[in-house]
Amino acid sequence: MTENLPKVRAPSIRDVARLAGVSHQTVSRVLNNHPSIRESTKARVLQVMEELQYRPNRAARALSRGRSRTIGILSAQSSEYGPASSIAAIQDAAREAGYYVNTANLTTVDQESIEAALMHLMLQAVEAIVVIAPQVRVFDVLEQLSITVPFVSLQSTGHLDDHALSVDQIAGARLATRHLIDLGHRRIYHLAGPQDWIEAEARMRGFLDEMGAMDVPTTAPILGDWTADFGYHAGRELFGRRDFTAIFSSNDQMALGLMHAARDAGLDIPRDVSIVGFDDIPEAAHFWPPLTTVRQDFGELGRRCIALLLSNLPGGEPSADRDPIMPRLIVRESTAPPAF
Amino acid sequence: MTENLPKVRAPSIRDVARLAGVSHQTVSRVLNNHPSIRESTKARVLQVMEELQYRPNRAARALSRGRSRTIGILSAQSSEYGPASSIAAIQDAAREAGYYVNTANLTTVDQESIEAALMHLMLQAVEAIVVIAPQVRVFDVLEQLSITVPFVSLQSTGHLDDHALSVDQIAGARLATRHLIDLGHRRIYHLAGPQDWIEAEARMRGFLDEMGAMDVPTTAPILGDWTADFGYHAGRELFGRRDFTAIFSSNDQMALGLMHAARDAGLDIPRDVSIVGFDDIPEAAHFWPPLTTVRQDFGELGRRCIALLLSNLPGGEPSADRDPIMPRLIVRESTAPPAF
DNA sequence: TTCACGTTTGTGACCGTGCACATGTGAACA
DNA sequence: TGTTCACATGTGCACGGTCACAAACGTGAA
DSSP, X not given: OGGGXXXXXXXXXXXXXXXXXXXXXXXXXXXXXXXXOOXXXXXXXXXXXXXXXXXXXXXXXXXHHTOOOEEEEEEESTTSHHHHHHXXXXXXXXXXXXXXXXXXXXXXXXXXXXXXXXXHHHHTTOSEEEEESXXXXXXXXXXXXXXXXXXXXXXXXXXXXXXXXXXXXXXXXXXXXXXXXXXXXXXXXEEEOOTTOHHHHHHHHHHHHHHHHTTOOOOXXXXXXXXXXXXXXXXXXXXXXXXXXXXXXXXXXXXXXXXXXXXHTTOOTTTTOEEEOSBOOTTGGGSSSOOBEEEOOHHHHHHHHHHHHHHHSTTOOSOOOOSOBOOEEEOOSSOOOXXX | OGGGSOOOSOOOHHHHHHHHTSOHHHHHHHHTTOSOOOHHHHHHHHHHXXXXXXXXXXXXXXXXXXXXXXXXXXXXXXTSXXXXXXXXXXHHHHHHTTOEEEEEXXXXXXXXXXXXXXXXXXXXXXXXXXXXXXXXHHHHHHHHTTOOSOEEESSOOSSOOTTBOOBOHHHHHHHHHHHHHHHXXXXXXXXXXXXXXXXXXXXXXXXXXXXXXXXXXXXXXXXXXXXXXXXXXXXXXXXXXXOOSEEEESSHHHHHHHHHHHHHTTOOTTTTOEEEOSBOOTTXXXXXXXXXXXXXXXXXXXXXXXXXXXXXXXXXXXXXXXXXXXXXXXOOXXXXXXXX
């Protein structure tokens, strides 16, 4: 009687087993590619699966194996081009490796917000965490909460530790700085990112290293917040003084704001001031003037990130490619030799 | 003996129950805020949970309830500002409502890729799907695969059906168009988005409606792909003819490309040509010239999207606020009366 | 024929939670 | 004092997989 009622339940391995005339364990073996299964049996099971439109239940799997196959991303500014591209690349790579991705956004980067986001991720039993945010603070909280999940930070310095994977930001920043020096600039400002983003710190270090190596005196970098608005306001102040001939901005958005402020001040770029950005967002080629910048391969970064993470997880391939990705200088029209 | 071995297992409700001297079911009741539990009992259980650092196991929950509490996002162009902002807002709203979010990106928008992405989402037993992509094709595939999960599309026309939620894109486009007409423009081009994005279609319709209502003759819109590169190339061609005095671009990136092309052609904006964008990305205020555009509240959109979705799910609040969100015209410096 | 051994398959328990149902408890009322 | 009822709590099983172990089978050597 009740057997004739329409089933709403999705088919389980036991349903498949019954129709294929085998045990549920055999079905499970087919699912997991167990080596010793007769070809004919396997084929029969697969056919029944197809007929029933069987889909394995992820929750059941996670429960019984004790592994969620989920990776968490902790991200700030996730709607900006850099982070967004990285996130997309990570998701794609993870999906390909059979992992799921869950993102927790930081609206503000205070302790409380970071804790809440981490909690959210831990509640889902993520097996690893990728940090795309001000690392310094996040790592503090990670330690405080004694979270033991492996984690990777996307952006980092050039020297690699276990948790870091990087575009070689230092090299990229040196490239940009060297370009300005080679053009003849000697008074160069650096508009940096927030101090607790290691990526910002790396770019700053690259700038300082290159300036030092080339024996060019430097002034203290200005700490920004990555936004075009900040670049604009910083620019209004800087262009009042004009004690410099070039600025290296640590991302393209702030560079855009700087150029806006320069026009407001009646200055021509690159004649009066040269500007270099960082990231090469798709819009950079269409800024006025088209922006000289440093291109990062976010996609490659995301893929490597997952590879590194998986290698740290049980059953992962031993070692991923850890060489830093080398960024490229893209010279456009926002840089030129100084006019005087 | 074995009891003394270090436990690696995370504590379960039974561990909590034992220490609190109650049954596992009582613990479960505390977890789910069951009304009839004595305050003192509840307090005791909560205290033990705290001591043990107990965290509910999501997989077990999903399995036993038969609900994953996960929402899937199907997204194309997920690193662009609009989609990325929406995704972030959806994630935040979902998290607040106790849901998890999983995003599947479309690298290409062909049938196969859409199918793969949908499969990925279905394998996780998502309870609902948000589409931020060319709807027409995605909906076809949804139907083909006979996927029955409720779904919502973020961008849509002004008339609301069950699956749509919108910024009133038509009204926004009319606002932009009207602004140009009010300035005195009579020969206005429209640079539209890809035809199978309903959002692109809505903006186009708004443009055509307003032009019709004001009795201004129109030419066929140009179909773009949302990128600044496309805007640039379209601009190179358009500015060769110059049989118009204004362009309404259906997003800010393409508008940026247009302005780039205009400069290449030696034209001044807004003196020779007026340009209006759509979205008001954070960079738009710093373009040269600062871009007149239509502002969308992506955050509000994301929140409403989740509200609508939850109202369709079992146990959801009845009806969310379905009034379309009205966009706002932001007048900057890329528009002016025609010179002749 | 018998036994050892590898391959293929089956049995039953278990993962952590929620649900249906049963039970215990005390207050209100006849 | 017994009955009724709402509240508070406990018991046992189901969810859909996986794991450890056992069993059936075929094969070749002693």
